Amino acid sequence: MSTTQPENATPTAAAATHPPKASMKYRRPLLLLSCISLAIGLAGAPLLLRLYYIHGGKRRWLITTVQTAGFPLLLIPITSNIFISRSRRPAKLSNFLIDRKLAMSGALMGLFLGLDNFLFSLGLSYLPLSTSTIIMATQLVFISVFARLIVKQRFTAYSVNSVALMVMGCVLLGVRANGDRPPGVSNGQYLLGFFMTLMCAALIGALWPCMESCFSNTTISSKPLDFCGLLQFQFCLSFSATVFSVAGMLANKDFQVLREEAKEFGLGSSGYCLTIIGAAVLSQFSLGGGAGSTFTASAFFSGIVSSALVPITDILALILFGEAFTAEKGMALALCSWGLLSYLYGEYRSRSSKKEVDKSVEPIILVSDSV
Numbered sequence: 001m002s003t004t005q006p007e008n009a010t011p012t013a014a015a016a017t018h019p020p021k022a023s024m025k026y027r028r029p030l031l032l033l034s035c036i037s038l039a040i041g042l043a044g045a046p047l048l049l050r051l052y053y054i055h056g057g058k059r060r061w062l063i064t065t066v067q068t069a070g071f072p073l074l075l076i077p078i079t080s081n082i083f084i085s086r087s088r089r090p091a092k093l094s095n096f097l098i099d100r101k102l103a104m105s106g107a108l109m110g111l112f113l114g115l116d117n118f119l120f121s122l123g124l125s126y127l128p129l130s131t132s133t134i135i136m137a138t139q140l141v142f143i144s145v146f147a148r149l150i151v152k153q154r155f156t157a158y159s160v161n162s163v164a165l166m167v168m169g170c171v172l173l174g175v176r177a178n179g180d181r182p183p184g185v186s187n188g189q190y191l192l193g194f195f196m197t198l199m200c201a202a203l204i205g206a207l208w209p210c211m212e213s214c215f216s217n218t219t220i221s222s223k224p225l226d227f228c229g230l231l232q233f234q235f236c237l238s239f240s241a242t243v244f245s246v247a248g249m250l251a252n253k254d255f256q257v258l259r260e261e262a263k264e265f266g267l268g269s270s271g272y273c274l275t276i277i278g279a280a281v282l283s284q285f286s287l288g289g290g291a292g293s294t295f296t297a298s299a300f301f302s303g304i305v306s307s308a309l310v311p312i313t314d315i316l317a318l319i320l321f322g323e324a325f326t327a328e329k330g331m332a333l334a335l336c337s338w339g340l341l342s343y344l345y346g347e348y349r350s351r352s353s354k355k356e357v358d359k360s361v362e363p364i365i366l367v368s369d370s371v
Contacts (some may be wrong), residue, residue, distance in 0.1 A: 035305055038285070039309055042286050042306060042313065043309060046313060048275050051320075052276070056265055058125075058261070061245060071234070071238030081231075098225070103233070105214045113237060114241035114244030119196045120136070123196040125193065128182055133314065139303055140166055140306070142204075143303035149209075150213050151299070157346070165338050166336050169311070169332035172332045231288070307340075308336050315333075
């Protein structure tokens with residue numbers, strides 16, 4: 001008597017579209033770490049970037065560069081991880097590096113990230129921080145559309161409900177946005193900042209699903225992608241975006257006026273340097289958190305977390321910049337929190353249902369008699 005399994009039960013079917021990801025037992029801790037990193041970056045980096053403009057900064061290409069220029073810091077965990085891994089398992093250095101195609105994909109997306117950062121910098125120079133973050137929260141809508149087109153993201157009633165609630169919160173926050181236009185900003189400049197920020201949200205809404213597609217495509221990455229590989233991808237992404245931004249600074253002759261701008265900065269030269277350095281470091285937290293949550297969960301989840309953090313940024317802007325906290329902002333905070341809880345509850349229900357189905361289905365074994 002012999003036993004055979006159905007052909008559709010082979011494990012290679014799933015591996016054909018999704019490369020093996022190393023250390024999956026660390027998925028939940030990495031997801032938690034990514035969310036914390038994203039929260040730190042999104043809460044701190046926009047505040048410092050807006051602080052630069054409030055105290056007299058005018059170099060938009062500089063702010064574009066700052067958002068990715070902290071990538072050399074990634075060399076510390078990357079080299080440390082590779083050194084420890086090689087000491088435990090001697091092998092060629094190439095075995096610990098990501099695939100060339102994945103690195104090239106990261107570099108290509110980095111160029112679009114540089115453009116996205118410039119759009120955000122231009123918009124932030126004309127808009128108050130609260131308005132800018134509200135508009136950026138609409139990236140969730142663009143992520144939903146592109147995730148459906150690129151990675152075939154499946155939506156439940158809970159995820160659709162979370163999108164609707166967060167969009168309502170963002171719209172509610174924007175009801176009185178026109179009343180807090182910064183001094184010296186004309187109507188035309190305000191509208192320009194609005195549309196540039198909206199284009200930024202649309203572009204980043206396309207980049208995250210593209211990144212998710214790269215992580216799950218065997219034709220791009222055949223090696224298991226772990227935490228170290230994710231940092232290498234972020235390095236390629238940030239390096240390319242920084243090259244794009246530095247080229248803009250050179251074309252705009254920004255390097256020739258930075259010393260003079262630092263002297264005239266409202267917080268002094270030391271405050272100028274601390275603002276720039278702090279924004280560069282926190283921006284890497286934001287980018288790493290977004291990439292990590294996309295890798296461990298999905299681009300849509302990354303958008304959910306980013307949108308849920310909008311009211312927190314507005315509260316910090318209220319405290320640090322004296323922006324008004326209206327009833328609309330309080331209601332928006334409740335709606336965004338409700339949206340996040342709706343998504344998390346939907347994920348919990350989905351996982352619970354899947355476990356129940358897996359337990360109820362027994363493996364099918366075909367038995368045939370042999371003479």
